[in-house]
Amino acid sequence: MTRPSSSKPPVSPKTRGPKKIRMEPSIILDAAQTVFAEEGMAGASVRAIARRAGCDPALLYYHFENKEQIFTALLERKFKVLVPRLQSVAQSRASTRQKLDQIIEALAEYVKDDAGFRAVVRGQIVQGAESVTPHLVDPLRQVHEALSDVFAQGLASGELRADLQAPIVAFLFAGTYLEIQDLVPALSPHMPHLPDQPMLPLAERMWLDLFWRGIANPEPPSRRPRS
């Protein structure tokens, strides 16, 4: 102030450089996931993510290209565990019913505590966001193919009703499962006229039974090809 700033006082010439050490990019991703979930795609600010991760905003640009690429990195991280797991279920040879249970297990891992973030992803999908969609279609296609395979096998073996179409049932199965995982926990707290138990397990069980009755072949073939 009073000093007339003789030539070029860089204001505080000795305070830069690391203070926290070794910030793992995965910590930034964790922070980003929460902030995206809470604020949405556009509402999530780089500064908020950095604050939550405990570092400077500029650091994000050292580890990632920009905000969108943080988002796509997040997608990649999530699908990298889901896709192979589903593919291995599709290649196992258990009964269709058992495979569905395994698929549900994998999906349950995928959705864990994550409704907010997945709502953002859904937004990007339905509005076909240019920068995100390319990174989404590939894993989603793989997920859908794996599920389609499972249902196609069930059709071929006669475990499932012959009037079904595997790719469509795959849509229905995954879509409705995720829907229940997201919406029931979000809504049931506000519905006063409900039984006094946790809704989600009840809804999940009822949905699975319902769905199975809807697709199972009422006259199943002999369980093993028996003379």
Place this chain on the structure above:
Amino acid sequence: MTRPSSSKPPVSPKTRGPKKIRMEPSIILDAAQTVFAEEGMAGASVRAIARRAGCDPALLYYHFENKEQIFTALLERKFKVLVPRLQSVAQSRASTRQKLDQIIEALAEYVKDDAGFRAVVRGQIVQGAESVTPHLVDPLRQVHEALSDVFAQGLASGELRADLQAPIVAFLFAGTYLEIQDLVPALSPHMPHLPDQPMLPLAERMWLDLFWRGIANPEPPSRRPRS
């Protein structure tokens, strides 16, 4: 430019006031709905909404309190037609199957060309946005109550399986229907291994058949109380 702006030239003292006349608030709401759908809650700027509606941003603050209130007004407009329609279905006395068809008709009207906007609404629900949730819980509760009634009646009449719980089936029915309406159109264009027909009608029919098989009582009572 060249004029040195003598003392206080209010820059252009005669250009204010209306140019377009009588901008209906509903036009602003239409514009807002598209922009919210395309850009998300935080990404939708007041300026973008105004541009789309063809008016000045400040006008939005004459007709509405602020951005959030535009959003809640939008919600109100949508639910004002859905809720009574569902309630009247619940009070009619057709067969349960017929009532479900009517519910679907009402829901189809509700979802029409609107996936983007509903994705935003879903985001607000799952993240429990403070300013929006209060305006959502009431209509959502009414929707859920109406559907619950329909299923409860079906249970009482023996049209539906006795091991179901009406409020939960209500969740499943509405949730999964909306899910299919949103996700199938958004995803199927990117799935190369699909039959070459429009997916949505197929998926919708298959889902309804599946759902009905899942909830219908396999030993239905006499259609009218007989002797």
Place this chain on the structure above:
DNA sequence: AGATTTATTCAACCACTGTTGAATAATGGA
């Protein structure tokens, strides 16, 4: 016609946005 109310626009405010270039502390190798 004149006055009042209603509907609209303009210009500006400040807080915050994504992003970058330069400065620098910590780390690891020679």
Place this chain on the structure above:
DNA sequence: TCCATTATTCAACAGTGGTTGAATAAATCT
């Protein structure tokens, strides 16, 4: 121990965000 690389921070830029107060045209009323 010195040096090069890596990881981090600071400060700033230019743009955009929601929002408001004053100005004013159009519509309505008397």
